[in-house]
Amino acid sequence: MAAKWIELVTGSLEQKKQYKQAKARMEALPQPYLSVATAFNRYLMYYAGVTEGDTMVQMFSDLADLWERAAIDGTPVSEIVGEDSVEFAESFAQAYGGKRWIDKEKARLTEAVDKAKEAES
Structure with a gap:
């Protein structure tokens, strides 16, 4: 019962857990992917302005997927973001x-x- 009351005030605890998992996945990336993923995470927190927790969690989970895959494949950052990182x-x-x-x-x-x-x- 207390969890439901807390979630009413703070939002979904499951979504917070999923966000923290995505953030931990990004923090485990090797350089330069770590610094780029961190920068994108920060920018999207300000720019996206998403108010729905499930949408935000999905976006950051997909961001972690993107940079994990790039690190595994050795894809250069420039190939992913192109010429304009803000536009990307x-x-x-x-x-x-x-x-x-x-x-x-x-x-x-x-x-x-x-x-x-x-x-x-």
């Missing part, structure tokens, strides 16, 4: 649906502008 990261994040924190702010902005337009009429 943002395209990677966009591949995952789900609600993002900015969606709520977009709706608030649209609503405020719509109300202002109505008041002008």
Whole structure:
């Protein structure tokens, strides 16, 4: 019963466990994959703005898969990310649906502008 109450406040404990597992997999990577995976993880935490835990866990698990496979195959980082690492990261994040924190702010902005337009009429 306590676990359900804690999850109500903090979110799914299983999802937290899965995220920590994906993070541990990334931390076990050899260089240069470790530093690149860490940088992508940090960037995606800020950029993606995912609010759904299952989507976030899947994204970071897939990120760990990507860099593990690259390390195993010896694929150069440049072959994976291409010329623009930011574009790669943002395209990677966009591949995952789900609600993002900015969606709520977009709706608030649209609503405020719509109300202002109505008041002008």
